[in-house]
Structures are given as structure tokens and as C-alpha cells.
Amino acid sequence: MKSKIVIFVLLLATLLVSACGAASGELTIQDAWARPANTGENGAAYFIIENGTASDDSLMGVSSDIATAAEVHMSMADANGVMSMQMQDAVIIPAGEPVEFKPGGLHVMLVNLTRDLKPGETITLTLNFKETGNVVVEVLVKEP
Numbered sequence: 001m002k003s004k005i006v007i008f009v010l011l012l013a014t015l016l017v018s019a020c021g022a023a024s025g026e027l028t029i030q031d032a033w034a035r036p037a038n039t040g041e042n043g044a045a046y047f048i049i050e051n052g053t054a055s056d057d058s059l060m061g062v063s064s065d066i067a068t069a070a071e072v073h074m075s076m077a078d079a080n081g082v083m084s085m086q087m088q089d090a091v092i093i094p095a096g097e098p099v100e101f102k103p104g105g106l107h108v109m110l111v112n113l114t115r116d117l118k119p120g121e122t123i124t125l126t127l128n129f130k131e132t133g134n135v136v137v138e139v140l141v142k143e144p
């Protein structure tokens, strides 16, 4: 009789653990788009990162096969209103809080494009996260 109860408790514990596993979400990239640009120019890509997991993550870098380099930048205005861009080593993506990459703020700069980016085309970026690892994103080229 006692052993039956133990087995039941173990079963219940297993069910609870798997239920928790299913409830915790994942890290997703929404609304990815890039500005149209020509070969040799710099392009810019934007998206929203939603971290549905239970722990903070960090975007460590981006790679792309259509540019010499892909860098994470933050645009900012100084006291005189002059815009500049600062390269980011890592961008923290808090659990449950979306981080928006948008014109005038965070963006992925595609340095020295090796092909044209025409409206309607799709390019691929690989985002590297500290915890989640690599996430491949389809990015639509469109006018802002």
C-alpha cells in the first residue's frame, strides 16, 4: 500500500515538471525588416525580440552572408542633436520584456553589402544569443 502512494507521488511530480517545461516559452524574433539599399552601401535591419523564457538572455552578435560585417548599433543624439551610432558588445534581452530594434535606436548594421536589397526580397540573418544560441531570422526588405 505504501509503495503505491510513493509511485503516485512520483507520477504527480513528473507531471508537474513536464507541465512547467511546456509553460515556459521561447525566444522569438518578430516583424523583421530591412531598408532597401545597393551593393557597397550599408544596410540596416530591425526587429522585435521577445524573450518568453524564464531567464534573461543577451544578443552577443549577428552574422550575415550578404555583407562584409553585421554589427549591432545604437543610434543616439548628442546635446546638439547630432546623431551618432555606437557599436554594442551585447544587448540584454530581459525575460518577458520585448526589446525593439527600430530606426533611431537599436539596429543591425550590414556593413558593405555584397548584393542589392530590393523591396519584396528576403534576406537571412543569424542572431547569436548567450543562452538560446543561434536563431536564424528571415528579414523582409521594404521601404520604412
Ligand SMILES: [Cu+2]
Pocket (backbone or CB within 6 Å): 073, 074, 085, 107, 108, 109
Ligand atoms: Cu549603425
